[in-house]
Amino acid sequence: MRKALIVGIDHYESLTNLAGCVNDAFAVKAAIERNSDGTLNFASPQVLTGVSSAQCVTKRDLKDAVRQLFADDSEIALFYFAGHGYIEDTGGFLCAGDSSTGDDGLALSEVMQLANTSRARNKVIILDSCHSGAAGNSTMTAGLAELSDGVTILTASTANQNSYETPGGAGVFTSLLVDALNGAAANLVGDITPGSVYAHIDQSLGPWAQRPVFKTNVKTFVSLRKAEPPISLGDLQALTRHFPAPDYNLQLDPSFEPERSSEQEADPSIPAPDPVNTTTFAVLQNYVKVNLVRPVDAPHMWHAAMQGKSCELTVLGQHYWALVDKGLI
Known part of the structure; x- marks a missing residue:
């Protein structure tokens, strides 16, 4: 069983609204739902989108969905988030639609607690938000990541950087992520792994652009999607x-x-x-x-x-x- 939670938040009650996060969420859903041959990959991904006051993704909604994602022993539990991020001296946060100050969002430490203690065999966390590189960082020791077995984190930027959008509103990171999932990061047998996705994104961004962050504690990489292999x-x-x-x-x-x-x-x-x-x-x-x-x-x-x-x-x-x-x- 492969589970995926995909979150895109454009509408914020108090913070500045965003433009492309919801579209990014649906682009990721389209990329991972099926393999290139049409077979199911992540069946029926759960998608949470914040587009208006009537459809606002609250912190409670977000935390409950993340908790449910990591609640069982699935083969892969994948969490993707696009929206505002916030960081202070106590750590980083994913801003929900009802966040007003940033530090009232879902703490990255809470996300990591749920992932690190999950019975899922592979936990993949992909974050397209400002300061998302703080995910997994130790609260006690600077420069040390705390990841349990089977956890992989891929983020749009470092803890000190913003995550940028293209002129059309799509996230720079997510645009490259979708490109990788659609086959640009496939190996010769068609497997697309978190490591190959990171390599594709890393090579596509210049040295002065936002820098993606990759952290993992796995024995073997899991395939996120099967693409058409370049050779039979x-x-x-x-x-x-x-x-x-x-x-x-x-x-x-x-x-x-x-x-x-x-x-x-x-x-x-x-x-x-x-x-x-x-x-x-x-x-x-x-x-x-x-x-x-x-x-x-x-x-x-x-x-x-x-x-x-x-x-x-x-x-x-x-x-x-x-x-x-x-x-x-």
């Missing part, structure tokens, strides 16, 4: 067939390359394309596209084949070769 599973599993060893050099010749000039076709010294070899070569070209294979002493695979060169596994290719060899893929 069959081709990936064939790595060990085409390369008997990770340092193997696969010798090529012109019979691997089906495309050639009219002069080359007329040259009797150049072997004609061989159907078995050209089929293999098409797979090798797929490997090159995802940085698993590279030509040796040639600028492109076409040159490697026509010049009788070879190709080899990259470092990434050797990593996936080992995973296939061990039966992990």
Whole structure:
């Protein structure tokens, strides 16, 4: 069972209203509800949105929903929040719609208490709010995070930074988060993990922009979503067939390359394309596209084949070769 609580608050009774948090919440819901093949991922995520006085997300609403999220032993309990954040010397807060001073919001320490004591196997907390990097920080020791087993935190900014919006009103962080969940952070088997999401966001933000924060205490990363893999599973599993060893050099010749000039076709010294070899070569070209294979002493695979060169596994290719060899893929 995968549970998700998604909160977006634009309307505040006393604080400045926001513009894009509700849209961000629905964008996250759309991204995680199903995998790319249409299968259910997080079934029926709970969505709380604050859009008006008649639909105000109060602190009581927010705390009750977070408590319910972390109440059982689900495989994943994911909490996403977009709205105002506040910090003072006693810690950080998520501002509910009825917050008036900031420190009357839901304390991050309370969120962490519920997550740290939850029986859920994986607790993922994603916060797009100002000062959200304070989540998980020890109240006693500066620079120390207190996370129980299975807890992961991903935040839009550090404890001392604001979280910014795009000119269209969407959160900069959430826009990158949704991009990552939609496949930009997928590995070669299509899994999108909290670590790969953070890497995508971190690499997309410049050194002078808000800095995302990633904290985790997990033994293995859980997949947040399955995307369309950039290479077929069959081709990936064939790595060990085409390369008997990770340092193997696969010798090529012109019979691997089906495309050639009219002069080359007329040259009797150049072997004609061989159907078995050209089929293999098409797979090798797929490997090159995802940085698993590279030509040796040639600028492109076409040159490697026509010049009788070879190709080899990259470092990434050797990593996936080992995973296939061990039966992990």
